[in-house]
Amino acid sequence: MKHHINRTLKKIPLHLLFWLVVWFFFFVFFSVGSENKNFIFWFSTILSVITIAASYVVVYQLIPDFLLTKKYKSFVLYVFYALVFIACAVLMTVVFGFVFFYNLEFQKMPGLTKNSGVIIVCSLLIIALAGGFKILKHNYQSIEEKKALENRFLQTQLELKEQELRFLKMQIHPHFLFNTLNTLYGFALKKSDQAPEMILKLSSLLDYILYQVEKPFVFLKDEINHIEDYIMLEKSRFQDSVEIAIIKDNFDDALQIPPMLLLPFVENAFKHGSQIDGRLKVNISLQVDDKFICFNVENSAKQKVHSKKGIGLQNIKKRFDMLYGEDGFLKISEDENLFTIDLKIPIKNEA
Template sequence: MKWLSHIRRYKLYVWLVPAFILLNLLTDAIESTLNFPAKAVNEIWLAVYLSVVNYFLFEYSIPGMSWKKVFRSVLLVVLYFFVYSLGFFIWRQIGIGIHVYTVLDNTISVQNRIGGLLGYGIGSVIVFGIARHIYNYINLKQISQQLRIESQQAELNYLKSQTNPHFLFNTLNNIYALARDKSDLAPESILRLSKILRYMLYETSAPNTSIEQELRIIEDYIALEKLRYDDSLNVNISHDLEDAKQGIPPLLFIPLVENAFKHGVSETREHPFLNIHISLKNRRLIFTVQNSTGEPATDINIKENIGLSNLRRQLALLYTDYHLLIEPANYKFTATLNINLNSHV
């Protein structure tokens, strides 16, 4: 991580130093176009010195200053005062000596020259300081955004790691019941379970899957559940889709279907039913699950199991415009999931 910090520092100065030079050249051009080539060379010579000094000031000296090291901090302030005044003047004289810097006005005294260079140096500190502050602020926002995305992704993966075993546990319970009764349907149930496992292994790691693929898994899951029931269970699946290839998060609907069986259909003694309808129009997805219950509405307790609670949290992480409506009624239970797919975070 330390080398990344150094790269960010260098990236700042790669564009800041040329920008500082251009700013001074533009100021010189506005003031006067006489001797502009010589002025340009002078500005570049002075900017080289100030860039190096400002780099060490902002990246090493200022971060090391503190009240606990007050004596050292005061010495650094005094040192930089001379660096921006006398040191700057000496650098100018070196430029003159090697014929890089051109003297354009011989009437200014040494004292006034040093004072002017000090003001120039302080001005560069202000420019570099403001630019560095803005650059660091933008970087911190980007890092914060990236950390937020990574944190959300980690939480989504955690929720999936909870939902998938929970879903498999209930499915295995169904197969166990069939095997215990030595049912001839046990091999078929294992085959359907293998299809679901294949889907969970190879498809759910991706951020999205198609609606049609999700519907196929729901149909396999329902077929697996129906093995426990006789012909009295009535299941109806319908859909109205503008685009069956539309991507959605994997296993988004399963918790609602699973909940319908576990806390509704399985507790219904007479005429159990399950109705599922999914529609997609203008990027508005509506998934409705209606199932029978064994109790009147006054006695129904809405059970927020792992599947439903995880679904709510996943929705909160993935979308900004969604509604999950749970409606208990007399011997009937309806769950409606309404998502604006354009509101994906």
């Protein structure tokens, strides 16, 4: 309420200045051909009052209540009433000058002040100017409000996506850690000499999951190094029953991707992959060109084995879609004995 009053008070000087200019225009315009400055003063003042009253009715009543709310019939009707009022008021003003200043001698009145048509047109021009300004101001405010609403909506959507992304990360990381701890547990039971090295690799992975993963981006080389550590852990678990082939291009060490983006796909291959003829086969390929990081994972699988336990993979896919949308590419396909994941990560070249 206080803010509204302050805004209204700030407008008063501008309104006074505008109507002073209008009065001066009337005074100069209708004084043409007349030396009776006293009459022209009162004539301009009365005409200004009529114009001010009609303008405020149109600007603050008819336009907001009828035109902007699309009540066009009511708007036209009340505009007609306003025109009748203006015409009557103008005629009364002419009669006022005719009676009190020129003693009923009509011919002595200045030509412009006894021409009702000219007087009405001058008044209507000022009213139209005020109404047009009101409509332009309303349109500008509507555009600004729409932009502000869109910005708030986008901000809310962004916050929701960030929350969902954090939730998906929370789902992926414990799942990955659980599988790795299971592998280490098996070696501890066997008192294997490989256990210390596995603990070292697991420690590195834990550091990556617990600390590095909260960063928006990590170096691609770090993600690949942790993939290789994970593969070493899985080799230790599967021993001779796994066959792994890794092909990777040389790439710029400065390339960055979101953390834990590629590793869950590799984990999925070991978790849901199936041994065929006594061996689990996993093929991993990483290629980098000017526009994309291309990552491919293939693993031997029995048909439909992935679709039965696809909740983790669905979450990984959902996270990828949230991060890249239509700019990225992710295809998951399943043949009779082969499960394949192909993804392309767009490279963002920063200027």
